[in-house]
Amino acid sequence: GAGVSQSPSNKVTEKGKDVELRCDPISGHTALYWYRQSLGQGLEFLIYFQGNSAPDKSGLPSDRFSAERTGGSVSTLTIQRTQQEDSAVYLCASSTGGVQETQYFGPGTRLLVL
Amino acid sequence: QKEVEQNSGPLSVPEGAIASLNCTYSDRGSQSFFWYRQYSGKSPELIMFIYSNGDKEDGRFTAQLNKASQYVSLLIRDSQPSDSATYLCAVYNAGNMLTFGGGTRLMVKP
Numbered sequence: 001g002a003g004v005s006q007s008p009s010n011k012v013t014e015k016g017k018d019v020e021l022r023c024d025p026i027s028g029h030t031a032l033y034w035y036r037q038s039l040g041q042g043l044e045f046l047i048y049f050q051g052n053s054a055p056d057k058s059g060l061p062s063d064r065f066s067a068e069r070t071g072g073s074v075s076t077l078t079i080q081r082t083q084q085e086d087s088a089v090y091l092c093a094s095s096t097g098g099v100q101e102t103q104y105f106g107p108g109t110r111l112l113v114l
Numbered sequence: 115q116k117e118v119e120q121n122s123g124p125l126s127v128p129e130g131a132i133a134s135l136n137c138t139y140s141d142r143g144s145q146s147f148f149w150y151r152q153y154s155g156k157s158p159e160l161i162m163f164i165y166s167n168g169d170k171e172d173g174r175f176t177a178q179l180n181k182a183s184q185y186v187s188l189l190i191r192d193s194q195p196s197d198s199a200t201y202l203c204a205v206y207n208a209g210n211m212l213t214f215g216g217g218t219r220l221m222v223k224p
Contacts, residue, residue, distance in 0.1 A: 031210060033212075035214075041216065042202065042214050042215060042216040042217055043158070043202070043214040045211065045212075045213070048210065048211065050210065056211070091157055091158075095210075097210075099210065100145060100146040100206040100210060101210075102148065102160055102163060103148075103212060104160070105150075105157040105158050105159070106157060107156070107157050108157045
């Protein structure tokens, strides 16, 4: 079946604008994760959705960042009033939702804030 | 102290040699351990996972776990230039939160 998909693949925006990044998890996967990877750095956890439970937002760096997941499937990560330090690759991953299962990653969205 | 630590490298090995990648973690309660490979400009892809102490082999790859010493390693036998990538160690702590190390860059020279 299809893997995790993300859109857009690249996004260039101006400082202060809002952006929305989309993630379609693998069909049937109930767990969905967002990570951020700055150039040459490791993965930074942002937010975790599991089924219909309240999301774990503990990794969101500021209140400019928010995410939602509609119908337990597609997720949107929104960054308001973007700053240059938000420039990074935003990666989405999904898993079956079982305890400590393998996470499968999408291709990422490369965000550049000018 | 970082929760999952890796030497950033680069680790350079000649083609055909064994590449040894190491990772240490701080949470003694960690149960599940993963190795991902990430090519430049691409997203991480799963290489192997390991849950139990000892070795786990899959083709040219062997994962080794020592929970008492809190380290996990990945051996790549008969290294190929196509193995050149960054290798990410990831550890599940309590619950479903995966923590990643910073990655080790491997360079396999022909």
